[in-house]
Amino acid sequence: MADLRTSGPTEATDPPGPVAGARDSRFARVLIITGAAILAVIAVAALCAPLLSSWGETEIDPAATLTAPGGGHLLGTDGNGMDIWSRVLYAARLDLGIAVAAVALAVTVGTLLGLVAGYRGGWLDDVLMRVVDIFQAFPTFILALAVAALLGNGTVNLIITIAAVNAPAYARLVRAEVRTLRELPFVDAAVTSGASTTGILWRHLLPNSLTPVRVIAPLNCGWAMLTLAGLSFLGLGVSIPAAEWGAMISLGAADVVGGRWWTSVPPGLALLVCVLGFSLLGEGLQERADAKRR
Amino acid sequence: MLSIENLSVAIRRPGREVAALSDVTLAVRPGEVVGLVGESGGGKSMVARAVVGLLPGGSHATGRVVFDDADVLRMDESALSAHRGRGVAICFQNPRGALSPTRTVGRQLVDRLVTHQDMSAERAREAARELFESVGIRSPQRRLDAYPHELSGGMAQRVMISLATGCAPGLLIADEPTTGLDVTLTREILRQFRHAADTDGRAVLLISHDLASIAQVCDRVVVLYAGTVVESGPAAQVLRQPAHPYTRALLRSVPDLGGRPVVATPGAMPLLTRAPLACPFAARCAHADDTCATRRPPTEPLAGGPDGWSLACFHPRTGPLDAGPGDAPPGSGGPVGSVGTVGSAVVAAAAPVSEAADPAPRGAGPAVLEIDDAHVVYRSRFSSGGHHALRGVSLRLAPGETLGVVGESGCGKSTLAKLIMGLVPPTSGTVTVAGHRAAPGRGRPSGRAARRLRTRAQLVFQDPIGSLSPRRTVGDSIAEPLRAAGLPAAERDARVAAVLDRMELDRAILRRYPHELSGGQAQRIGIARALVGEPDLIVFDEPTSALDVTVQAQILDLIADVAADAERAAVFISHDLATVRGFADRVVVLYLGRVVEEGPVDVVFDHPLHPYTRALLASAPRLGGTPPADAAPVELVKDLEEADAATGCPLAARCPFVTDTCRTQPQQLQSHGASQAACWRIPELPALIGKQATTP
Numbered sequence: 001m002a003d004l005r006t007s008g009p010t011e012a013t014d015p016p017g018p019v020a021g022a023r024d025s026r027f028a029r030v031l032i033i034t035g036a037a038i039l040a041v042i043a044v045a046a047l048c049a050p051l052l053s054s055w056g057e058t059e060i061d062p063a064a065t066l067t068a069p070g071g072g073h074l075l076g077t078d079g080n081g082m083d084i085w086s087r088v089l090y091a092a093r094l095d096l097g098i099a100v101a102a103v104a105l106a107v108t109v110g111t112l113l114g115l116v117a118g119y120r121g122g123w124l125d126d127v128l129m130r131v132v133d134i135f136q137a138f139p140t141f142i143l144a145l146a147v148a149a150l151l152g153n154g155t156v157n158l159i160i161t162i163a164a165v166n167a168p169a170y171a172r173l174v175r176a177e178v179r180t181l182r183e184l185p186f187v188d189a190a191v192t193s194g195a196s197t198t199g200i201l202w203r204h205l206l207p208n209s210l211t212p213v214r215v216i217a218p219l220n221c222g223w224a225m226l227t228l229a230g231l232s233f234l235g236l237g238v239s240i241p242a243a244e245w246g247a248m249i250s251l252g253a254a255d256v257v258g259g260r261w262w263t264s265v266p267p268g269l270a271l272l273v274c275v276l277g278f279s280l281l282g283e284g285l286q287e288r289a290d291a292k293r294r
Numbered sequence: 295m296l297s298i299e300n301l302s303v304a305i306r307r308p309g310r311e312v313a314a315l316s317d318v319t320l321a322v323r324p325g326e327v328v329g330l331v332g333e334s335g336g337g338k339s340m341v342a343r344a345v346v347g348l349l350p351g352g353s354h355a356t357g358r359v360v361f362d363d364a365d366v367l368r369m370d371e372s373a374l375s376a377h378r379g380r381g382v383a384i385c386f387q388n389p390r391g392a393l394s395p396t397r398t399v400g401r402q403l404v405d406r407l408v409t410h411q412d413m414s415a416e417r418a419r420e421a422a423r424e425l426f427e428s429v430g431i432r433s434p435q436r437r438l439d440a441y442p443h444e445l446s447g448g449m450a451q452r453v454m455i456s457l458a459t460g461c462a463p464g465l466l467i468a469d470e471p472t473t474g475l476d477v478t479l480t481r482e483i484l485r486q487f488r489h490a491a492d493t494d495g496r497a498v499l500l501i502s503h504d505l506a507s508i509a510q511v512c513d514r515v516v517v518l519y520a521g522t523v524v525e526s527g528p529a530a531q532v533l534r535q536p537a538h539p540y541t542r543a544l545l546r547s548v549p550d551l552g553g554r555p556v557v558a559t560p561g562a563m564p565l566l567t568r569a570p571l572a573c574p575f576a577a578r579c580a581h582a583d584d585t586c587a588t589r590r591p592p593t594e595p596l597a598g599g600p601d602g603w604s605l606a607c608f609h610p611r612t613g614p615l616d617a618g619p620g621d622a623p624p625g626s627g628g629p630v631g632s633v634g635t636v637g638s639a640v641v642a643a644a645a646p647v648s649e650a651a652d653p654a655p656r657g658a659g660p661a662v663l664e665i666d667d668a669h670v671v672y673r674s675r676f677s678s679g680g681h682h683a684l685r686g687v688s689l690r691l692a693p694g695e696t697l698g699v700v701g702e703s704g705c706g707k708s709t710l711a712k713l714i715m716g717l718v719p720p721t722s723g724t725v726t727v728a729g730h731r732a733a734p735g736r737g738r739p740s741g742r743a744a745r746r747l748r749t750r751a752q753l754v755f756q757d758p759i760g761s762l763s764p765r766r767t768v769g770d771s772i773a774e775p776l777r778a779a780g781l782p783a784a785e786r787d788a789r790v791a792a793v794l795d796r797m798e799l800d801r802a803i804l805r806r807y808p809h810e811l812s813g814g815q816a817q818r819i820g821i822a823r824a825l826v827g828e829p830d831l832i833v834f835d836e837p838t839s840a841l842d843v844t845v846q847a848q849i850l851d852l853i854a855d856v857a858a859d860a861e862r863a864a865v866f867i868s869h870d871l872a873t874v875r876g877f878a879d880r881v882v883v884l885y886l887g888r889v890v891e892e893g894p895v896d897v898v899f900d901h902p903l904h905p906y907t908r909a910l911l912a913s914a915p916r917l918g919g920t921p922p923a924d925a926a927p928v929e930l931v932k933d934l935e936e937a938d939a940a941t942g943c944p945l946a947a948r949c950p951f952v953t954d955t956c957r958t959q960p961q962q963l964q965s966h967g968a969s970q971a972a973c974w975r976i977p978e979l980p981a982l983i984g985k986q987a988t989t990p
Contacts, residue, residue, distance in 0.1 A: 188761075189823070192716075192749070192751070192752060194746055194827075195745075195774060196745065208764055
């Protein structure tokens with residue numbers, strides 16, 4: 001093993017070569033536009049669900065249970081006789097809504113905690129960060145179980161659960177950012193200008209510490225959506241008959257074994273495309289931030 | 295050795311085209327040190343990059359860069375690699391950034407010797423030790439095992455020089471090798487380059503923005519402006535009697551220890567998109583006429599000048615620089631000085647200072663600033679002990695007075711600024727600013743009243759862009775003190791507008807963000823922000839050290855104007871003694887957290903008492919003039935970073951005149967004539983220095 005690192009690079013004096021900044025930012029733009037377009041299509045489809053399908057979210061067609069795609073039901077029906085196509089569309093409302101709301105809550109809470117902990121430092125920093133540690137120590141689903149047991153099932157509680165899982169990361173991110181920023185001269189300049197602590201936090205540290213948050217948040221929406229689907233799959237999330245992709249996959253799982261793939265595959269694909277959209281958007285923002293830094 | 299002929303470099307990128315160099319011709323011979331000077335954006339680094347074959351992407355070079363009979367521009371990769379390894383070596387501005395952080399410096403040097411010189415590892419280590427010794431590194435054996443972060447800036451630059459000279463290159467290029475180093479170190483590092491030329495017959499190309507400091511070690515200098523060579527010639531003559539108006543403007547922008555007035559040249563260097571068809575300096579030149587604006591002056595030998603002195607100008611100047619505004623021949627378009635008089639440009643020189651000295655006699659009336667035996671200790675979080683940044687400093691400043699604070703890095707200058715501003719509390723002692731007292735034990739004051747009181751003092755920062763909040767507009771930043779004071783929006787706007795006018799800035803700048811500003815603009819904004827609340831005291835913490843020379847002169851102009859406000863006191867902190875001389879009434883010399891000398895500015899500069907002050911003055915570059923007889927040079931025996939904190943005099947470890955008393959007993963400030971100094975040996979010093987000078 002040791003002979004693998006006998007000689008390293010010696011050209012310590014070479015400055016970094018030419019960088020393809022222009023190419024990178026063009027690539028970033030493609031990623032951002034693609035991701036945003038995917039999400040926009042899904043959001044519009046979700047809002048226009050009543051126009052795009054003739055069946056309601058929980059409407060049961062007594063004449064058709066587990067019918068294959070085609071005919072009166074574009075993507076077939078599930079075991080209860082509900083139209084898969086319209087349920088996939090309606091589910092997007094709940095999935096997007098919960099994911100975005102949960103991340104928004106996580107960003108707000110995490111950023112506030114990070115700001116205060118990073119700027120004040122000392123014992124307050126220690127206490128806040130240990131609380132964050134505790135939250136991060138729990139596996140997602142155990143935490144969700146605990147919250148569900150404590151607060152009961154429901155959309156709001158789901159949002160709180162997913163936010164609680166994600167907030168610690170933002171708290172750490174913003175805290176690290178603030179600890180760097182507060183040593184910079186512009187913070188001293190604000191202090192000597194007579195700005196109050198809240199003024200410094202709100203007007204100077206907050207806007208400057210949000211750069212990494214802006215990059216992480218879209219990616220995080222994708223993860224949040226997967227968490228939500230996972231919780232629903234386990235029966236901890238949205239309860240039937242409300243349409244939700246994870247719950248639909250779970251409901252159809254038994255039928256897939258019997259060869260009726262249409263019960264689970266469409267919601268699974270919808271989930272995949274949606275998460276992909278968030279990932280592309282997040283990656284694009286990341287690339288753009290990197291290109292700017294050079 | 296190196297001969298650059300008609301080198302032009304154009305950089306083409308989508309949406310951006312820059313003529314970085316246009317028709318540059320210069321030569322460096324073995325054993326010769328050539329200085330390449332000019333402001334940033336002038337193309338200095340581009341020349342260096344062309345010589346080592348490292349032009350940035352998208353650049354298109356024409357002309358020839360001939361090194362040892364081969365054209366670098368036409369070398370293939372393997373030839374370039376050999377050229378870089380054995381032919382040319384380059385030292386960068388930021389030595390610590392150019393050293394690999396995870397490997398010891400000895401390892402990096404040994405690797406290089408093994409690769410390029412085909413040495414065995416043991417032989418290379420021995421050679422590395424000798425190299426370290428030759429660049430003045432003490433205890434080289436120990437330093438070989440150091441990582442770059444363990445080295446100070448000066449030590450790291452020495453390591454870079456040893457890396458560069460290690461492979462015995464014929465040509466050594468140093469790109470701003472002393473930027474960020476203290477004056478005493480700068481001289482020491484520059485000497486290493488002179489040494490390399492003299493003893494090993496290397497050719498050295500020394501790149502710097504600061505003509506005055508490098509000229510002392512250069513044989514010849516080449517002045518670049520906007521990618522063109524405007525003047526080149528023997529260093530001593532060009533420095534004393536520059537013939538090109540730009541070189542003159544450059545030199546006049548540099549504050550001089552002798553108290554020669556600083557003359558600011560308005561405007562800034564243009565960024566050319568194509569090779570210039572006219573004189574690139576014409577727009578800023580007082581002598582420019584129609585010819586200058588329509589034709590590009592050819593490079594011609596200076597009539598009557600010494601060999602090798604040439605310049606590109608239709609209207610060369612003659613005569614020494616120090617003659618003042620009236621130096622130009624009559625009828626030739628007015629003196630250079632008139633360029634700067636747009637907007638009260640002539641900075642108060644020695645004479646106006648003595649007039650303005652002590653408008654309110656010291657000790658009379660309430661002091662704006664009073665520091666009494668202040669200590670500041672930065673405690674480390676995890677261990678006892680800490681860094682003792684200030685060790686008993688006492689100061690008093692009356693309204694209208696301007697105090698200069700000088701010293702090298704680590705002497706406590708910035709801590710003093712923070713202490714005055716209330717950004718750090720004193721560990722012991724008291725600080726009183728405009729009647730508001732800060733004492734130990736209290737952190738940053740809180741509460742509305744305390745905050746408002748503290749705005750009676752304002753700070754202008756060293757890093758102009760970094761001191762502006764990146765996501766706030768300029769208008770927002772300037773108005774911050776007024777908003778904190780609770781002024782209504784309409785009044786805020788009026789006062790911001792007034793202060794903008796004083797800073798000679800356009801209203802349109804209010805909507806811009808800091809990253810869209812040039813350094814000079816950002817510093818004007820910084821001064822505007824400090825001024826807008828009408829404070830009683832303004833502290834300038836190295837306000838011009840991050841700026842280009844001609845911009846620096848413009849900012850110094852504004853600062854002199856602000857400092858002259860009768861009701862306001864100012865503290866001007868600088869590592870550069872000459873800047874302070876321009877407009878300070880009194881000066882304080884700090885060394886390792888102690889005041890070692892204090893007195894009226896002219897007295898301290900012309901009749902320094904303390905050995906440290908003498909050493910500082912001796913190290914500072916002088917333009918032409920000879921130091922006053924009283925200021926016979928003192929050479930310190932070690933670098934600052936090697937001096938350990940002593941129980942006695944802080945300078946004891948470096949002072950050539952040290953005695954046992956100095957080592958054990960701290961000396962207090964004692965009056966000697968008009969100024970005060972803390973040194974046991976002041977009465978004997980003149981004789982001692984004389985002896986030192988005669989026995990080399």
